Amino acid sequence: MMNEKQVDLKQAALIGVNWIPCSGSNTLKVFNPASGELLGTVPKLSEEQVRYAITTAERAFNSWRKTSINERCAVLNNWYQKIKENEERLASIITLEQGKPFAEALGEVRYAASYVKWYAQPALQDNGSAMPNGSEGESLKTITEPVGVCAAITPWNFPAAMLTRKVAPALAVGCSMIIKPAPETPFTALALSELALLAGVPPGMINVVTGDAQLIGDTVCTSKQVKKLSFTGSTAVGRHLMRACASTVKRLSLELGGNAPFIVCSDADIDKAVEGAMQSKFRNAGQTCVCANAFYVHDSLYDRFASAFEKRIKALSLGLGGDPHTDIGPLINERALEKVEALVRDAREKGGKIVYGGERWAESERWYLPTLITEATTDMRCVQEEVFGPVAPLVRYSDEDSLIASLRAQDTGLAAYFYSESLKRIHDLAAELEVGMVGVNTGVISDPAMPFGGVKSSGLGREGGRQGITEYLETKYIKLCY
Numbered sequence: 001m002m003n004e005k006q007v008d009l010k011q012a013a014l015i016g017v018n019w020i021p022c023s024g025s026n027t028l029k030v031f032n033p034a035s036g037e038l039l040g041t042v043p044k045l046s047e048e049q050v051r052y053a054i055t056t057a058e059r060a061f062n063s064w065r066k067t068s069i070n071e072r073c074a075v076l077n078n079w080y081q082k083i084k085e086n087e088e089r090l091a092s093i094i095t096l097e098q099g100k101p102f103a104e105a106l107g108e109v110r111y112a113a114s115y116v117k118w119y120a121q122p123a124l125q126d127n128g129s130a131m132p133n134g135s136e137g138e139s140l141k142t143i144t145e146p147v148g149v150c151a152a153i154t155p156w157n158f159p160a161a162m163l164t165r166k167v168a169p170a171l172a173v174g175c176s177m178i179i180k181p182a183p184e185t186p187f188t189a190l191a192l193s194e195l196a197l198l199a200g201v202p203p204g205m206i207n208v209v210t211g212d213a214q215l216i217g218d219t220v221c222t223s224k225q226v227k228k229l230s231f232t233g234s235t236a237v238g239r240h241l242m243r244a245c246a247s248t249v250k251r252l253s254l255e256l257g258g259n260a261p262f263i264v265c266s267d268a269d270i271d272k273a274v275e276g277a278m279q280s281k282f283r284n285a286g287q288t289c290v291c292a293n294a295f296y297v298h299d300s301l302y303d304r305f306a307s308a309f310e311k312r313i314k315a316l317s318l319g320l321g322g323d324p325h326t327d328i329g330p331l332i333n334e335r336a337l338e339k340v341e342a343l344v345r346d347a348r349e350k351g352g353k354i355v356y357g358g359e360r361w362a363e364s365e366r367w368y369l370p371t372l373i374t375e376a377t378t379d380m381r382c383v384q385e386e387v388f389g390p391v392a393p394l395v396r397y398s399d400e401d402s403l404i405a406s407l408r409a410q411d412t413g414l415a416a417y418f419y420s421e422s423l424k425r426i427h428d429l430a431a432e433l434e435v436g437m438v439g440v441n442t443g444v445i446s447d448p449a450m451p452f453g454g455v456k457s458s459g460l461g462r463e464g465g466r467q468g469i470t471e472y473l474e475t476k477y478i479k480l481c482y
């Protein structure tokens with residue numbers, strides 16, 4: 001892994017071909033979550049500068065939309081190659097500003113690149129249809145057109161993948177982008193955008209605006225020039241942006257918070273379930289939107305599952321992201337740590353048994369110990385809310401129908417996981433769970449070729465797969481009489 005000097009962090013915003021440097025004290029400071037050290041700064045753009053970025057994106061859109069699919073896909077392929085050639089550098093930036101172990105950061109860069117490669121396929125694009133049996137003298141058809149200038153607001157937990165998952169399909173169909181990265185992790189977005197320019201993405205097609213979230217959000221949401229907003233982040237901010245977009249009736253994609261149940265059915269293979277639980281819970285120290293949140297374990301194998309899970313959790317090693325032995329990095333900031341502490345305190349007060357962990361790491365206050373809570377109950381906050389940390393509450397259940405009914409009543413609906421060896425149960429449960437994505441006998445579901453997204457308050461729309469393309473297209477119906 002490289003250090004901050006070796007990776008040469010781009011401390012600027014990007015509008016068109018211009019890198020806007022920091023000036024004076026009007027800057028955002030970016031810290032290394034593992035050490036608290038200042039990594040660098042990016043400028044806080046003014047409203048006028050954000051408006052200028054939008055106009056620049058509109059100008060770029062007006063020529064890029066006329067290019068051929070093959071030309072656009074060739075540029076995306078070049079971008080993919082540049083990302084691959086720079087994967088170690090990009091992964092180092094992610095570890096420095098986000099904290100995840102370097103191997104996970106490298107995994108994220110490859111995952112991010114896979115979206116660029118996926119959307120570089122011309123055959124994915126639906127170019128409309130014709131009605132075969134139109135009446136004599138008329139033709140009925142539809143064509144698709146890029147929606148126009150788009151805005152992407154992205155979170156800190158997957159600063160590379162959440163960006164390419166939006167930008168690649170947008171560019172593929174001809175849209176330009178204004179990107180607002182999370183203030184904690186702007187350098188990954190800036191490095192990816194620099195590589196896009198080097199790959200031949202025309203200036204203005206990708207603009208990175210840094211600064212005050214509220215100001216940038218209000219400016220893009222109320223701009224008539226911006227035709228679509230794609231947001232990934234918390235449900236609270238998603239709701240706010242949805243309201244702000246109402247004035248311009250903007251197209252919206254919202255990838256919001258989850259609370260994924262992980263069910264271990266009475267006929268589950270315990271070893272496989274524990275393996276899946278480890279992968280699903282502790283990736284990025286639990287700071288993943290599709291992380292298993294609470295575990296619902298059938299009474300008949302609760303104790304065996306808990307003891308095998310405990311053994312694996314105790315073997316996790318905490319440390320710096322650059323250390324190849326590290327499984328768990330720091331949490332992103334003090335606010336995140338305090339939230340996890342509050343949820344564990346609440347579980348303890350309500351009778352949860354802290355079998356392992358339950359506090360900050362003695363060696364550094366920036367890490368939270370991987371934590372196992374048994375005898376968790378559904379009234380606990382760590383079961384009801386998205387923990388976003390390395391805490392695994394285990395709820396005991398015996399009646400599957402009432403469990404499913406209570407999960408269906410949840411407000412969130414991003415992902416769900418379950419382990420079972422019965423074909424009938426697999427079929428029935430996958431249908432009954434009210435979520436956008438289901439993992440059956442696996443703890444890992446993400447794939448660029450498949451639609452990612454949630455239902456209920458977990459969001460609107462899908463990213464990835466063929467569906468990810470249609471989010472950036474309008475359909476036009478043409479009736480031609482001759």
Ligand SMILES: NC(=O)c1ccc[n+]([C@@H]2O[C@H](COP(=O)([O-])OP(=O)(O)OC[C@H]3O[C@@H](n4cnc5c(N)ncnc54)[C@H](O)[C@@H]3O)[C@@H](O)[C@H]2O)c1
Pocket residue numbers: 153154155156157158162180181182183213214215216217218232233234235237238240241254255256257258288289290386388414453454458459
């Ligand atoms: N469904 C998904 O695909 C997905 C993926 C990753 C993360 N998430 C969710 O994101 C959350 C964690 O990320 P977070 O803490 O960065 O979320 P967040 O909502 O606080 O921030 C996300 C982005 O929104 C920006 N933002 C905040 N307030 C804003 C405002 N008023 N106007 C405009 N922009 C604003 C932030 O600066 C950041 O760029 C979790 O809930 C997680 O589940 C969801």
Ligand SMILES: N[C@@H](CC=O)C(=O)O
Pocket residue numbers: 157158161287288289290446452
């Ligand atoms: N890690 C997720 C994104 C949300 O955090 C993914 O698998 O795409």
